[in-house]
Amino acid sequence: MFSISGIFITTFVSGLVAFLLHHSVPKIRDWFSIVIMGVIVYAVWELPVKANLLSFKLANYNLVFGNTEYGRLFALIVAVLGFFAILYSKDFMEGKPRLGYFYMAFFFSIGGMFGIVYSQDLISLFFFWEIMTWSSFLLVIYCCKEAQKIGLKYFVFSAIGAYSIMTAMVVLYSSIGSLQFADVFAGFGKMDFWSQLLVVVLLLMGFGVKSATMPLHVWAPGAYRITPSSFTAIFSGALSKMGIFGIGLTLFKIASATGFYPWVQEILAWIGALTALFATFYAVFATDAKTLLAYSSIGQLGYIVTGLAIGTPLSIAAALFLTVMHAIFKGMLFLATGAVYYRTGTTDMTKVSGLIRKMPYTFLTALFGIITVSGVPPLAGFSGKWMLYESLIQSNHYFLVVVIFFSSTAAFLYLYRYIFSLFLGQEEKETENVKEVPWLMRIPMLLLALATLVFGVAPGLLLHPVSAAMKYLGDFGVTYQTSVLFNEWGNKVDMLTVANTIGVVFIIVTIIITIKGYRSTRYVTTKDIHTSGEVPTENENLTYAVDFYKPFERALGSVLKASVDKIYNATGRILEQSFDYLRYVYTGNGQTYAMYVVLFLTILVVFSELIFGIKL
Amino acid sequence: MIFYVTSILVILIGIYAVLVKKNLIKIVIGLSIVDSGVNLLLISIGYVKHGTAPIFSRPDLTAAQMVDPVPQALVLTAIVIGLGVTAVALALVIRLYDHHKTMDINKIRKLKW
């Protein structure tokens, strides 16, 4: 019943059907998509775990698809997040143009991701990788004219990534003769050193583009900002995880037998950590909420990359745990930002403020989101961070842990700014009539928020599939109980005790402070604040939103000025300019062309010895 | 040998005309000269000194005494083709002159880059 081909066909065909429905009966288009996504979630859940579920020969290559525990983890992320996003899309996307196109690209990218996680050979992985790339590209350029440049950048970088993978595949195929995972894993060790190194570097580069690892991240902020929020949740939550998926495969299934493996690990870990650090800095100074979240995503993915690169059982567990968590909380945050956009029409943090009383549910989601991102207990972000730090310390990466910790602390800055600028602060007149978003948009957000709480109290629930996935990656075992985390020195954190303590204290104190002086406590508006006796007028701007972290910026000084983006842009410009000069070869004069012909002939004749080795 | 040298010279003269002359008609003439040069070369390949036409007009003729008939056939075809090309070229030149009112190839450079 639930076969892999079934999942593929359902996804891709419903993409087309949704497109057609949009042009015939647009009313049922949304519900159709929701139902289909629901079915797909169920199918992914029920799909048996088996390494070879479907294989056939296409174009001289054996294509194999199978469901591994590792792939299943990612497939579930994609499916569940996809379901939530599509549930959210119904109201969010209502009335926007080109909805058929939107749904089609949406389903195609989801299908592409399924293909990636289920593929058991590099050809089909690459095949679906490209499908995912172009369909997500279509969604990046979906909105407007401004998106075009960003989309192009996204595509170019994706292409660079994909083509690195392709080159690696070419090298692998020429030395192993097969691209099935089983053969590649087995045959990789027999290749010569330089090919091995080349393949590993190319693969990491290719997957690193999708996981927005510096210095290949420059596409991400723009692309995340410009896509419709319901897809950005997927984009950041699931699509970027495909890079992580690939890095995991590369490190543990392909490269682990090589001699340079520790070096690769070390360098990659540092790249991840520096990604986290710089992305956090950029996030702190972003003014657009979605740009901020985009940089935050880059940073979080940096942690995951570091975790994977370290390669101890605990760090892998941390990385995979954070992978799931990142999908959840970045999904939440992007959905919440989308909700703000839905009601106010902007995500510029200097323009919106004080939405908490108008959009309490959205605020709640955002609050849970930022607590999870920041890794503060008792929500689930903590468990992941804890495991990451412990594993880093115990594998003697002293300075790495400091860098990670530092960026994690700096993350508080942008997280606070995010929630402060959008939801807290002055209630402005422009947002007077803002209402909470419809229920269909609230439900996904709130469910995700609930998940962070559940996994926070009982990280073991999530560690169960994670450790199963780790079994696929290698002989990694990690100790855990439903709510207790252990590090490799045997120290532990009991999340249940923590949650209980925090919960009990919090509730008791809340009750006390609410009852005490309940009647005498009154609510005043945010205009009624201490302003040295002055009465603020309606138009007076009392929100502190511009240059929020100016002192920090001054403290950082010139660190911020370094930008790879500028280098890339300059390179692009110079290349394009030189291409422009190149085409002046075609002068438009027939005689010149004829001259080229004669010259070509002459050169061949004159240099015949050089070219053919025969003297004429 | 003289045939070869002459024909190559003719070809080179034609190419010179095509590459250097600015007038469209001269270029077309150049093309024709090149054609003629090539035809000359072809003919001279099949030429046998003091040979006769490749027809068994006398019973004592052997194949060695006749010139090679194949190049002649080729040249016939080539001449026809050359004629066709020249015709098309001249037609185009007329058309170009209609549009541009000039015969200078340097001034007919709207399509470039």
Place this chain on the structure above:
Amino acid sequence: MINDKYANKIVDIIQNFARKSSLWVVAYGTGCGAIEIPPTMTSRYDAERFGIRGSATPRQADVLLITGYLSTKTLKRVIRTYEQMQDPKYVIGFGSCTINGGMYWDSYNTIKALDQYLPVDVFINGCMPRPEAVISGFIKLQELIKEGKANGAQKYKENLEWYRENQRKVIKNWKMPDYNW
């Protein structure tokens, strides 16, 4: 619930003692008297002995000190500051200007009698009152608080209409939000 009355009384005594021994002054220097505050607070006279401390915002303050003459323009700000303070709150009129206008008795733009606009608990005489006088004024206030008699805020609440009328008379562009008790 043995004896509500006594229990309340004990609580009242403790609360009043606490209020008395912790007087946070919102620093609002209206007139020339503000210059007397620094010596009062610093080492020579050290008002902190009595639990008197400055506070930056009216939200946390207990005492509003009107240090000297009060122009009509400043009055509006003072009223707002006073209304932003949390109950129980006290006003100390500082110097003769707050009592009868002092040397500004015929000025067109200062107010003459502060207690027409705000409920003053304690007036401190002098032009200027020396720090000793200021401290004695505070001690007087503390005594009143201890006895539960410093109920200026209560008075203000009850006679709000009257105070408002007076305030509106002097303040021309009255654009104040309503004070919802």
Place this chain on the structure above:
Amino acid sequence: MEINWLKVLGILITPVIAFIVGVTYGGLTRIITARIQNRFGPPVTQNFWDIVKLYSKKTNIQHGVMQHLAPVFAITASITTLYFVPVIRESTVFTNLSFQGDLIFLLYIMVFGSLGMALGVGQSGNPNGAIGVSRGLSQMVGYEIPFVLAIVAIMIQFKTTNLNDLIAMQNNFNHWIIFQSPFAFLAAILAFLGMMGYAPFDVVVAPAEIASGPPSEFGGKYLGLMMTSRSIFTFAKLTLFTDIFLGGAGDFVTLVIKTFALYMIPVLTGIVNPRFRTEQSIRFFWAWPTVFGILAVLIVVW
């Protein structure tokens, strides 16, 4: 499940003790400050009466639910931190829950309160408050580096992340980490200055600049709760530092001596110093304290 009533007792009274000690320390601080400034100073109970007065305010205002909950977040964090720090070494009553958590957990739970406070401040809508939060968070980024370096150095050196293990290893005077790893202590104590927020690192509350910053819209019971939380938190932090660097305490007298000695470092520094600007403060932490931290780690590694 068998309930250890001694533990329950400890859980109930530890916050009370912490509060009393914290409040008393606060009073003492004010007296000491006054004496240094050639004043008499308030009575030692002054902070206590301040808090009682704040609780007994007749009216309170709030700008919304987050402001209402902000002090609750703060005190939750303080009390939870306290529970996970062993107050008295090897005592059943006063080790509370410290076996259930470790140092990294403590690092994070300590932020919980600040985060909650920051949210409340945000909702109060006062720009001064937001500026204060911005400064506070920036400064936190500053002092977190040396602190983490110090903690990492210690964790690597003793191969544990649990405080009880750390204390157990410092069973003798000359095993105290302050002597074993002096650079870690230096880094940590400099970070501690920033954490406590006394001058020269008091950019957050800076009363004359930004009207006391974050708490500027808090009054009455909310401010009272915040002050309570601060007292408890001070004690918790002091105990934590004592546990890490001074070998913990076997009884309350030792605890009080050690914590008071530690406490005096920021207080005395604060009295004699003016205020940094935020960026100066951040840069200060990134200069020498970080170098000390790196030295500490390097020494451990070799």
Place this chain on the structure above:
Amino acid sequence: MNLTPVQFVAIPLFAAFLIPIVAKISKEAVKYIPGIVFLYLAYVAFTLFPKALEKPIVEIIAGFKPPFGIVLYFGPTAAFLVSMVMVVGFVIWLYSFKFIIREPSEKYYMLFMMLITGATGIMLTGDVFNLFVFFEITAIAAYSLTAFLRDKDGAEAAFKYLLIGSFSSTFFLLAIALIYSNTHTLNMADLAVKMQNVDVTTKLFILILFISGLGIESELFPLNGWAPDAYSQAPTPVAAVFAGIVVKASLYALLRLVFLMFNWSEVFYLLLVLGVITMLVGEMSAMRQHQIKRMLAFSSIGQMGLIVIAFSIATVPSLQAGFFQMVNHVLIKSLLFFSAGYLVFHSGSKDISALDGLGKEKPITSFFFAFGALAILGLPPFSGFWGKMFILMAAGNSHLLLVVVLILISGIIEAVYYLRVISRLYFYKETTKEVRRTPVSGLVAMGILTVLIIILGLYPNTILAYLKPAANDLLHRTEYINAVLGQIHL
């Protein structure tokens, strides 16, 4: 009637001469003649295909046995290419049906049929001089078609084409002269045998002449000055004909001659370098083009470079890949030219900047263009993906990693300029103009191509099975020689 390969040459030629006569009677009827011809010939091609796979069909014209007579060689390669030409020709005819509205349309169809005659002749003939003749037929038809619109630019483009084309034929003829003077034979199979005895210098000179001559029509880099002009100024279906038929035919001729006579590794190396340069120059020049058809022309040059690379690697998989990419290029570039034709037609300007907002105005045509663009970038599940993949894998197997990288880089450049056009079509301007329809015949033509692209993309095995014999046929000359001359041991 007996189905023989000669029909591929004879019937179009016949049709070409029939058309002016029929035009006297009915102008409408003329339009249908090419369609019928293509349908019939496609039928013939597909019927003969399996036979050709079993054993190459060698047809002797006028009863002279080779090497004296003229032969038509219908091997797997030729069968494959001819079938491709017939299918594409049919689609192009379908598209022209409503597109060529300019009179005299019968001349268009006549020239078109002439061109097809020449192209199939090039693919089938086993005689070098015949090759030349067919080559010239193709060329003259192509010059005329370029100038078919009788406008200023068309004439200019056609003249340049003619100028360079004449060089091409001159070189070719010179080469034939040299060959004949040295071997006294013109049969290609016979030549392959006899050329071995010719001294190496002469051989080299012949080779150089061939490469220069045929390279001009195959759009190799320094020789392709005519291509952008001709593509952009010829009527749209003609551009598709150039990209899909003329260029492919001449490339086939070049490859056939090289594989038969000059089987040296240096030649392939030279071709590889030329291919890479052509590809890069083509793609780079296309980047900043202002006119859409010119951009497509340069893209076409780039694609030809890619195909030349594939062939010059000269292994069975690489030839297979080259053929596959040929098919891709024919299908996709025709689709792009077709859709661009209507877009240009409706926007009234050849400039890319005039395309803003046409996505709304002409949804279906724009969709086809976008589809083609995605396909030509080598994105799955379109056929371009497999073509590129096969070439890369083949290059990798021959350890040409640098070539792989360069191909991929050119792919990125390609992406940039194609996606810019898509952006312009859909996102630059929100027009509210009403939808303007494209004629059904055009849509059907594009639809057929689209379906073929998808089918090949999802299931490349469809034609892959036929490509291997084709590759073998081209790569191993022994079979060719044996088939034509009987068993001769080299």
